[in-house]
């Protein structure tokens with residue numbers, strides 16, 4: 001198969017879909033790889049490294065999209081990228097469609113087969129291709145929130161760790177999955193008082209076992225969130241209902257109960273955000289203020305630490321890229337967890353949560369691919 005890696009074009013997005021090491025795994029297996037010129041230059045992965053791994057360098061994204069049987073990216077395709085996709089072509093990247101109707105429509109119109117990293121599952125109930133970037137975004141969230149708390153950035157002027165004789169900040173994390181756990185770990189390391197809220201008691205028990213009395217766990221109800229945000233200096237939104245638009249857990253009228261200059265970091269913004277007042281921001285202009293509360297809602301947070309993120313992402317995606325390269329769409333029939341990643345195929349919407357979000361017809365991935373009765377079941 002010919003695999004194409006275009007340069008990312010989202011605001012301040014320096015990640016790249018494959019590292020040179022990833023390219024070498026594919027070329028060693030007999031595949032061809034084309035990489036857009038300077039796709040990884042900003043993070044120290046230059047054309048020569050890709051060429052020595054066996055890739056051919058192409059001058060433009062157009063050439064990559066035209067030649068490739070499968071496009072491997074990082075971020076959801078931007079409108080001009082969607083328009084370069086064609087029927088029969090595979091797209092393997094983050095999509096986050098439930099928060100993005102225009103992209104959903106463009107991908108359906110393209111006829112391409114679009115597999116979303118964030119809905120691929122694993123045998124333990126996890127999301128193995130979302131997890132590495134959730135680890136990064138989770139670890140970044142308290143750092144970014146701490147910067148927002150500085151007076152010069154509009155914040156309340158609270159130092160996360162406090163000092164002897166002055167209390168540290170209260171960091172409240174809503175959602176104790178991969179993002180939430182990693183955010184809590186870093187916030188604790190910075191010296192904050194940390195509370196994690198989740199709706200899963202099993203998850204709260206795991207977190208309690210991991211951290212003991214270093215942090216507090218709270219069952220997530222509207223009431224618990226209402227009480228928590230009154231005392232929080234920073235609230236990190238880290239909830240997920242896989243594939244679906246994020247539930248709105250803090251409404252606009254609740255902001256007035258928060259401390260002036262406190263901070264909302266909405267990591268779940270790529271799924272539409274879990275605070276009513278959240279709207280996607282960029283690394284260039286990451287924050288805005290509403291009712292005295294600073295909002296940080298960057299939808300591609302890991303792009304800020306693009307070198308770490310690129311290696312972490314390729315480590316996770318590569319086995320699946322190899323499966324798709326070796327078998328094409330048959331890889332989806334052979335691996336039911338990869339099949340869960342199928343969001344769009346030949347104009348059909350194959351992710352139920354996205355179909356529900358837009359009131360579109362849902363076709364099961366197996367049916368869309370003509371695999372009914374012939375697909376392995378998830379054990």
Ligand SMILES: NC(=O)C1=CN([C@@H]2O[C@H](COP(=O)(O)OP(=O)(O)OC[C@H]3O[C@@H](n4cnc5c(N)ncnc54)[C@H](O)[C@@H]3O)[C@@H](O)[C@H]2O)C=CC1
Pocket residue numbers: 118127130131133134135137174175176177178179180197198199200203220238239240241246247249266267268269270271298299300301302
């Ligand atoms: N902005 C960015 O750059 C990035 C955003 N993300 C996003 O962060 C979000 C979280 O991702 P993960 O931690 O990997 O998901 P996860 O599935 O590991 O964890 C989500 C947690 O939210 C909990 N939850 C669901 N509803 C809740 C509620 N009402 N109250 C409290 N907890 C609730 C679940 O029980 C689960 O423990 C996702 O939307 C993901 O796409 C991930 C990486 C980068």
Ligand SMILES: CC(=O)C(=O)O
Pocket residue numbers: 094130133134270299300301302303
């Ligand atoms: C997961 C995601 O949205 C990102 O890494 O940008």
Ligand SMILES: [Mg+2]
Pocket residue numbers: 270299300301
């Ligand atoms: Mg994102």
